[in-house]
Amino acid sequence: MMVESASETIRSAPSGQNGVSSINNQPDGGGGGGGGREGAASGDSNGELSPVELLHFQQQQVPVSVAMMSPQMITPQQMQQILSPPQLQALLQQQQAIMLQQLQEYYKKQQEQLHLQLLTQQQAGKQQPKEQPLGNKQLAFQQQLLQMQQLQQQHLLNLQRQGLVSLPPGQGTVPLQTLPQAVCPSDLQQLWKEVTATQPVEDSIKQEGLDLTTNTSNSTSFSAAKVSPPISHHPLPNGQSTMHTPRRDSSSHEETPGSHPLYGHGECKWPGCETLCEDLGQFVKHLNTEHALDDRSTAQCRVQMQVVQQLEIQLAKESERLQAMMAHLHMRPSEPKPFSQPLNLVSSATLSKSTSDTFPDGLPHPPTSATAPITPLRQGPSVISSSTLHSVGPIRRRNSEKFCTPISSGERRDGAAGLAVQPEGGMPSPLHPLLVLPAELAQNHEFYKNADVRPPFTYASLIRQAILETPDRQLTLKEIYNWFTRMFAYFRRNTATWKNAVRHNLSLHKCFVRVENVKGAVWTVDEHEYQKRRPPKMTGSPTLVKNMISGLGYGALNASYQAALAESSFPLLNSPTMINTSSASGMLHVGHDDVSSTVEQVNSNGSSSPRLSPQQYSSHPVHVKEEPAEAEDDNRPVSLLATATQNVTIPDDRDLEEELPVEDLS
DNA sequence: GCACCGCTAAACAAAA
């Protein structure tokens, strides 16, 4: 695909000097002719599509599916640079065509199978009269077939209505009559085995038929969901999907004579089988012998049905959610482009807003940075999430950053605002942070783990975080390295740069104390020193206080973000020794930049700690942010996460640790 | 303009 190649070109292009961060853009006069500057070479210049840009894309009515087509994505700017409007339009049309084609193929396949089931059922009726009366089955199949047709038409109609698919006249439906003819005998045989299995299977079919009936009469979203499964795609806020992923394996075999849906790559695709078969004939033989109609096959078929059913249900839910999100966001395509907005206007307007504020137009604008325009290099986490869209709020500013970003506030001077803005942007304002942030957090966590994006946190805060996360609050340098690489994809390269920085920070900051341990030298954190590192300017400077007040929303968001971040990825909020016994009123003394401080606060709230009620939290978010990072808790608030966000996958650091051979990364 | 902060780079030394 054109876009893909374009994306590849972009990504493979030398990007080192394009880093947004001033850090990575430092003149090479730093010495050494860049010998050790491998880090600067690529740090931020991944060409992925940031959530902000994604939203921007939507607002420009640029088909997200187009953008998403490239595996590693491509930024809007790049897209726009690469493609002229006519090209974009052509791309869109191409996408629509593909989408339509896949839809039709899917319908075709479904109807094919249903038809087959029906036919084989009839055959079976003759061959196996002892089977229970086929009337019910036939009825169910016919019903299902009919419903499938209706579904198809309905869905295509919907797509047409939404402008997602432009159908030539008369192309709205798939000629169902022709479908069964494309079925090979082996399919019939196999389907017969599956269908005629036993009573439970029949029940499942009935149930499915019932579901179809119910859903057909219900929402269009579900009809879309019903259609979607074979099309591997990511649902996007604008309802479009990435269609570049081929259909599932089975479908790829269907139209090929001499192939079998359960046979591929020389092996049997029966669940749990994987028996090697040299050719189709051997496979058919194997199929008939090993997967004949017996209890086992029946059970497996039943399981498979349930799997499909569950997936469909899940898909329906997600689809409905997407619809609701889109409805809520109005997704008007002709919204003013955030990129062209005066950034200072945005920031000034939003800084004084509450966290729940949206933009005047009612749309959640993507967070932009007053200091750094949105670039593909600075991507933020969680903005892409639905909840984020609710609350893209105050723009990160330096002053507010100082007081509001627990982990990094004020420490980053490298213009990382473009990135750091994401966290607060990710705060779903209308809801209590405790209820929503975990999701954001988890997403952010995952984001940083997977996206090659520089985290908006200072080395010092990260080091501290790494150390505090451990039960004994101490880490060797190597372990710190590992933590960095484990937690942030960004630190999986440029090792020379950031490791040097880590060492430099460890040595430089008095808050990091080197302790000789039995296993060598370990580094610990002197919390007192760490707190001292940042004098409580808040309490003294009227300007700062003013900024702080004006940035309440930001602070809340940020605090929430950090809290969530800590909750999901920085489980240091658990240590009783770190619990800050100070009251909420006493939290205003320090503006800290570590994730844990805020996290702890939020966590304690989330854990129903009497320290700060949710009301307090929401009404005085800045206090939360100001919470000194003394309360550490090692208990990972997974339950909170789980309850708050049912469908959010909570990343597990342990998994990360296992799956990530950190040692090899550096 | 200045101070401060954070980052990067580099040199150097000591230990493993």
Added chain:
DNA sequence: TTTTTGTTTAGCGGTG
């Protein structure tokens, strides 16, 4: 000898 670890210095850019 090489690598890792730790320290220190320098310079730069951003912010207040």
